[in-house]
Amino acid sequence: MAQQHLDPTDPTATEVTGDALAGYLRAQATEFLRALRLHRENGGTANGGAANKTEEAVDAARALRRSARRISGSLHTFRPLLDTDWSEEMRPELAWLSGTLGLEHAYESRLERLLLALHRLSGAAVFPGQAVSDAAGRRSGAAGAAAPSADAAGASAAVAAGSRAAGAMGDPPARAESRARGRVGAGTPSNASGPAHPTATPERGNLTVGAAKAGALLERQLTLARTRAHSTALQALGSSRFHAVADKVAVLASEVPLTPAAPTTDLRPLAAAAEERLTDAITALPLLTAGHPYNAEALVHGLSPDPSPHPQDGPWHQVRLLLRLHRYALEVLCGGSTPVDVRLLAAGQALNRHRDASEAAAAAAQAARTPRIAPATAYALGVLHADQRHEVEAARFAFQQAWQKQTVNAP
Template sequence: MAQQHLDPTDPLVVPADAVAGYLRAQATEFLRALRTHRETGGGAAAAAEESGDAALALRRSARRISGTLHTFRPLLDTDWSESLRPELAWLSGTLGREHAYAARLDRLVTALNRLSGATPFPAQAPKSGSAAASSQPTTTGRATTATPGSRTTTTAGGRATTTTASAGGRSNTAAASAGGRSTAPAPAVGSRSAGAERVGTAEPGTAGPGSRPTATPDRGSLTVGAAKAGALLDRQLTLARTRAHSAALQALGSSRFHAVADNVAVLASEVPLTPTAPTADLRPLAAAAHERLRDAVTGLPLHTAGHPYNAEALIHGLSPDTAPHPQDAPWHQVRLLLRLHRYALEVLHPGAVPVDVRLLTAGEALNRHRDASEAASAAAAAARTPRIAPATAYALGVLHADQRHEVEASRFAFQQSWQKEAVSTS
């Protein structure tokens, strides 16, 4: 390949100083975020939130440095860039897992509420105590009418006595004496017996006759299977998030991270360019990144994505293999190449990147595709939990199908946006 030389009269030429300035700026952001993270590593909730934002800023800068080293690697020292790039990818992946698990749990719980028709504030059940109490009959004269929860016994003298039972079913009145006199006075006309009062105002959770305990709504008005599925996902993903948080803290204190930070600190002051870099133009390398993106999109089944139903996605739906869905990998690769193309545009236009609505729409569709795909995998993994109830497994299956539908919808949205871009650029 013939070496390209800069033409000082061409205003469109982008020299290698642009990539050096971009790398220095991203390295400075990396070091600033690292200092903020160390200053707010613990303490109050506000400090913890600021520390989380600093970790995300670290990850953002690491991704951009790594992507720039990949796109413009012919202009950079090979040994240095090839040794730093995988370390930055390791750091970015480690710092992003905690946020990914939290977002995945929120997405799945939201989907469960939507699928079950749950409302944020379920209506309160009307109290039945007053109605039960007002419907109790009274007693008149010598004849006593048994209230609900009471029983009538006959003494040796032939006089009837009423024994009122409590809400728990035990008798509150002793049996009549051998002489035939009742030990419990007869209730007055128009008055309610103690049994009626207890029946009408039973304690919550007791099994008193005439009243039923009101079931406490679990997670709004979710069904039993959906509620248990949400609880299972909450346990699994919260545990995974806790482990990811511990792994991130351990990584930030490791010697491996300190070596990465030292290399980034050197990058903030000096970018190791090749001897031929000052005479090179950045536009062909950025165009090559765009061509790799276009070639990867060409390999996608965009015709299938243009239809609302993808039957091929169900071929291995019940496979015991826990590997990611075979159709998702090419789409994830396109998402990575689109991100590299966006970083290359940031290098070429350091002041302000030209806004391309179609590319933004395509990127958002691919982000939703990634989130829905990983959420579906999490639902499938939860469904493989041993000895779960059939209703729970069914709810997880419905949730998995819902997220796979979101995957298909995201592919359709990407297909629509990319076809518009192809028509506009042709």
């Protein structure tokens, strides 16, 4: 189907030249340096400060990443207008910095997402934000129960059973989720006189045995990964490599290495090329697969012994990156008055959900490969993995709807 492209020149009726790019890069470099100063002043060290200082340091690190992404993205989109050697040397360093600073937050969000999903699937009533703290309170009692001996074949069979319990072929996500709630505690004896459906008991606030052990296992693994990511980020911020990047950004705040022809070159064709790459990548997506209520191929691959990322997810992650580059190009064209495109925002949010759910599903599958876990634990992880793959499919469908609406309404 032929698509109409959004006109990146729509917000600006006049030509936008390399001077606008220089101004944008200087502004982002200034934001980078400001965020770096705030991070250093508010506990951005190994021994940290008060709780409020820690939160401010987290916000400062997020601002560092945001500025680094925008500088790197602009260097990529408008690289013909910039000094080639400088640009090619700068972009990978900014990507390294942004990725390193983002790992700790990614592990924290992934753990919270998975624990909330376990609570939901087991029928427990938990308010948002309580899952992580509640799990920390249970850690001393439940951590030792996550590794009872069980043979690998039994655990694998339990994982497969849990994934099947999350939904039969062709079931929509809502129905599959309902089945998962009913079966996540199948490995735990229940009161015969009680109700058949776990959600029928309002006071049921505890996880089933399998889900509790799965939550404790995930918490140990992801908390360890988060701690390592935190240490890595601190080491990176104190390294000579980071100081070299910061020095180059400081120079960029006052002097942008444009080519001689850049001040008179129109930026709009380069921005249009970035949008063209985005629309081509979207056209190549398996949108028909996204319309299926249950993607069995994605489920089977995720629970296989192969820990490599799912091949279906890669093109969607690439579209997310291209959409971000398109947004940054619009920011350069519009300066400080970038209009809010609701449809573009909805598409970006759907792709963020897709990324989060796919990485959470991979974490659940990785936990299910832990040796000698109990069948009930593997069963709960299988249900959790299937639930997150349903979330992946729901995010793809939401993106499909947002983008098609965007295409229909495009001028």
